[in-house]
Amino acid sequence: MLLAVKNLTKTFGNQVAVNDISFGIEEAKVVGFLGPNGAGKSTTMKMITGFIRPSTGSVSIHGIDVQEKEYEAKRLLGYLPENNPLYGSMYVRESLQYTGKLYRLPNLSKRIEEVIDMVGLGDEQQKKIKQLSKGYKQRLGIAQTLLHNPPVLILDEPTAGLDPNQLHEIRNLIRLLGQEKVVVLSTHIMQEVEAICQEVIFINKGKLVGNFSIEKRPEMFENKNLEQVFYDLTK
Numbered sequence: 001m002l003l004a005v006k007n008l009t010k011t012f013g014n015q016v017a018v019n020d021i022s023f024g025i026e027e028a029k030v031v032g033f034l035g036p037n038g039a040g041k042s043t044t045m046k047m048i049t050g051f052i053r054p055s056t057g058s059v060s061i062h063g064i065d066v067q068e069k070e071y072e073a074k075r076l077l078g079y080l081p082e083n084n085p086l087y088g089s090m091y092v093r094e095s096l097q098y099t100g101k102l103y104r105l106p107n108l109s110k111r112i113e114e115v116i117d118m119v120g121l122g123d124e125q126q127k128k129i130k131q132l133s134k135g136y137k138q139r140l141g142i143a144q145t146l147l148h149n150p151p152v153l154i155l156d157e158p159t160a161g162l163d164p165n166q167l168h169e170i171r172n173l174i175r176l177l178g179q180e181k182v183v184v185l186s187t188h189i190m191q192e193v194e195a196i197c198q199e200v201i202f203i204n205k206g207k208l209v210g211n212f213s214i215e216k217r218p219e220m221f222e223n224k225n226l227e228q229v230f231y232d233l234t235k
């Protein structure tokens with residue numbers, strides 16, 4: 001199993017933000033992680049990536065437990081948090097060098113060239129991060145998640161706030177990445193899910209309420225579109 005999430009629960013005080021969520025992903029694909037505001041998506045993603053500890057439950061990547069073997073597991077994961085924090089005063093390349101050094105990557109310059117090319121940052125690579133538009137900041141965020149070439153990517157709202165052209169390009173990139181990696185992404189745009197995801201996971205009020213392949217939607221939900229399915233599963 002590339003990604004196995006078992007009985008994950010997170011409580012904050014007396015609020016249960018994530019309530020006994022389990023799922024597994026066996027092969028490279030793009031999986032949409034969907035649910036209303038406050039459903040527990042970001043909290044689940046933070047637990048998957050070892051960013052916060054679950055109250056109970058476990059996550060493993062390629063069989064490596066994220067809590068027990070944090071550093072080993074993190075090498076297999078790329079994480080783009082919501083509102084990805086970046087150092088505005090760093091240059092684009094400098095920030096990739098910094099991330100690459102944290103991972104102690106060999107042949108770092110060559111790898112930086114590759115990811116700059118992959119995410120389409122070429123024309124902006126000489127700039128300082130604070131000079132980049134939102135779309136290019138997202139591209140840099142994705143470049144950072146790709147640098148160590150992990151088999152699992154967790155992307156929290158990677159297309160939020162992008163213009164239509166940037167949306168198109170970032171979606172194409174995610175689709176391409178999904179051919180060789182597990183990509184779990186959260187989004188509120190159902191058209192985006194139809195366009196790039198092979199599987200969806202719905203959560204509502206901290207609980208998993210649906211997990212199915214996009215292909216099966218018509219037969220499972222009487223030809224309802226994904227927005228109607230979203231409404232039915234989370235109302």
Ligand SMILES: Nc1ncnc2c1ncn2[C@@H]1O[C@H](COP(=O)(O)OP(=O)(O)OP(=O)(O)O)[C@@H](O)[C@H]1O
Nearest residue numbers: 012015017035036037038039040041042043044082
């Ligand atoms: N550090 C925290 N302390 C207390 N409550 C928190 C904390 N982080 C999240 N929560 C609560 O947990 C619940 C789930 O939040 P989460 O951010 O995971 O939802 P989400 O599905 O990602 O929402 P959105 O779509 O709005 O980003 C919310 O009620 C939120 O207020």
